[in-house]
Amino acid sequence: MIVKNRIMLYVTNVAVCANFWHKYFHAEIAETNEMPDNSQNIVLRFTSALEISLFTTSFIKRYSPEVSLTTPSLMLFSDEFEQLHKRLPNTGHIIVNNGMRTFNFADPEGHFFVVAEQLNQ
Numbered sequence: 086m087i088v089k090n091r092i093m094l095y096v097t098n099v100a101v102c103a104n105f106w107h108k109y110f111h112a113e114i115a116e117t118n119e120m121p122d123n124s125q126n127i128v129l130r131f132t133s134a135l136e137i138s139l140f141t142t143s144f145i146k147r148y149s150p151e152v153s154l155t156t157p158s159l160m161l162f163s164d165e166f167e168q169l170h171k172r173l174p175n176t177g178h179i180i181v182n183n184g185m186r187t188f189n190f191a192d193p194e195g196h197f198f199v200v201a202e203q204l205n206q
Contacts, residue, residue, distance in 0.1 A: 092135075096140070096142065109172060122148070162201050162203045163203055169200055173190045
């Protein structure tokens with residue numbers, strides 16, 4: 086049984102991107118690792134079941150050239166939908182998509198992601 090998701094994102098500046106996720110999503114830094122090329126890997130914990138692991142694209146190109154550098158399309162469900170839309174920089178308009186309110190935003194490197202309103206369960 087899968088108990089946790091760790092998504093790996095490849096970025097140019099790990100520290101800047103980690104700060105973004107920490108500042109706007111309150112993700113805690115769970116790990117900081119020195120990599121063989123002297124770059125850093127930072128693991129951010131959002132919940133006990135969701136983490137994002139940031140690596141430099143230069144590290145991935147050198148040590149895992151077979152891996153796609155394409156940024157995955159992530160949809161993050163939030164119970165702070167309105168607050169996130171107000172405090173995040175670079176947000177798109179709130180739209181209704183299949184009966185669900187969503188908006189997109191860009192991280193400091195221009196990667197786009199989506200926030201969706203947490204549905205009542």
